[in-house]
Amino acid sequence: MSRRLIAFDIDGTVFYKGLPPSERLMRAFEERHKAGDIISVSTGRCRSIIPAPIRAQGFIDYMILSNGARTIDARTGETVSFTPLPHGEAARAFSLVTGRPSGCIYYESGIVMDRGGSIFIAYPKGATREEMAMIDEIRRETRLVFNAKKHLLKCGSPIEKISLFFRDKEKSKESCELLRENTALTVAFTYGEMELTANDVSKGRALVELSKKLDIKKEDVISFGDSGNDLSMKESSGCFVAMGNAEPFVKEAADIVAAPVWEDGVAGVLETL
Structure with missing residues (x-):
């Protein structure tokens, strides 16, 4: 089986009202990572405000930041790609x-x-x-x-x-x-x-670039999100998953609608892979 690239938004997708991700969710990500999948954050946050419970996870390989403006290697902190806003x-x-x-x-x-x-x-x-x-x-x-x-x-x-x-x-x-x-x-x-x-910068665009770098096909990319800035990942993924708590237009566009973030919707999908 081909390895997958799994990208997930933070706020409203794995983080809810400041509560850290559940043990079940962390375990689901760990299992996918052990199986050889690549795990990437895909968030509107910049690096300095990534929540500590997320930064501490050893299974995270990459971070797509500021809606795709910057992508970094989560282990080394090195910038993989960056498109500044003039x-x-x-x-x-x-x-x-x-x-x-x-x-x-x-x-x-x-x-x-x-x-x-x-x-x-x-x-x-x-x-x-x-x-x-x-x-x-x-x-x-x-x-x-x-x-x-x-x-x-x-x-x-x-x-x-x-x-x-x-x-x-x-x-x-x-x-x-x-x-x-x-x-x-x-x-x-x-x-x-x-x-x-900047022009043509989005989470989806960054996901395309990261997929190419890792030689992972679009059909092997899974993305999770809940709001408008996540929608660009749909065109870059074989499967775009909207959270049950997502905005209505995001759920309408999704390939799968998972349970809400407070019911570990991401974990529920990962456990079926």
């Missing part, structure tokens, strides 16, 4: 959007966020101890600035991704249309968050 295009995106969204810039070393965006890393009402710990971990890697756009114009560090948080849904839709019509950026939505990467 600073000029990033600044132009900030100029085009309406509704004064809060901006968040992802670099390899961490995150820079508008001070107005700090509410998005505040503890939600009724947060569990695990959720607070996860938010604390993100806070430690986040630098607050007065104006994210001005920061990126001054900072020369390569940009992986920009996230924009809108309080007004209509403004987010309007901005999305403006960006798609007037820039070459890739625009994805994840539960009200608009994510911008």
Whole structure:
């Protein structure tokens, strides 16, 4: 049997409300790894905010980060591929959007966020101890600035991704249309968050490149996700699995709909392989 490439999103797919992945899920991944399959994270997070319970797993071979902008070897930390978001295009995106969204810039070393965006890393009402710990971990890697756009114009560090948080849904839709019509950026939505990467950058594109590097055929690629930024993996996989808690349009596009993340949906599929 051919070895497989198994790619999985983190938030909403194996991580739920800050709770670490279950023993059952970790065991399922371990068994697939022992069988010779290659395991890769595929997330919108940058390297510095990958949850500790995920980073600690020895079965993870690769990490697709910032919606596909960067792929790294999980063991060595070396970059396998990287497509930065041009600073000029990033600044132009900030100029085009309406509704004064809060901006968040992802670099390899961490995150820079508008001070107005700090509410998005505040503890939600009724947060569990695990959720607070996860938010604390993100806070430690986040630098607050007065104006994210001005920061990126001054900072020369390569940009992986920009996230924009809108309080007004209509403004987010309007901005999305403006960006798609007037820039070459890739625009994805994840539960009200608009994510911008360089042209033709996506989790799916990164998965294609990783598959080629590993000489693994598309039909031997399995991917798991729950939101809009995961959909690009469908065209790069022989089987795209949506979580039971996924957004409706993601479930409609999926080859398989697994049980929700809190019922170990990923493990349920892996155990049938």
